Amino acid sequence: MSARGPVPNLAEAIVGETIRGSWWSHPRSHEIAHLYGAVSDAEDVLVCRLVDGKVTFVHRRIWPALVRLSGRLPRRRLAAVREEHTDSGKHRVVEKAYPRWVPKEVARRASGLSDEEAIALLGEGLFAHLAPGKRGA
Numbered sequence: 571m572s573a574r575g576p577v578p579n580l581a582e583a584i585v586g587e588t589i590r591g592s593w594w595s596h597p598r599s600h601e602i603a604h605l606y607g608a609v610s611d612a613e614d615v616l617v618c619r620l621v622d623g624k625v626t627f628v629h630r631r632i633w634p635a636l637v638r639l640s641g642r643l644p645r646r647r648l649a650a651v652r653e654e655h656t657d658s659g660k661h662r663v664v665e666k667a668y669p670r671w672v673p674k675e676v677a678r679r680a681s682g683l684s685d686e687e688a689i690a691l692l693g694e695g696l697f698a699h700l701a702p703g704k705r706g707a
Contacts, residue, residue: 575621575622576699639689
């Protein structure tokens with residue numbers, strides 16, 4: 571979403587520049603917030619805390635790799651998260667534990683992947699970063 575780390579930062583991709591401090595203070599913060607909402611609501615996007623416990627957007631084409639490698643990744647980071655608005659106007663985060671969010675078709679595709687294919691799909695550098703025992707894992 572907006573943290574520093576081994577994957578692209580969506581806020582900076584939206585504005586096309588490095589953001590110093592919080593993106594909320596950026597002149598295009600309303601656009602960033604709107605696009606975060608749109609990405610979060612997309613059916614083909616998993617919102618989880620995969621990378622360093624920070625909100626991470628994962629496109630559906632990568633889901634089979636996550637499922638295949640789930641035994642080698644921090645399981646709590648694979649929970650789907652979404653933000654809800656309560657009747658009082660507050661926000662709360664709701665989690666759906668892994669593997670409850672995994673569609674059957676994705677599980678089938680995952681079973682057809684080798685670990686090597688899944689790591690290649692995820693990216694070797696990212697997988698190494700996520701592997702248990704690494705910083706942030």
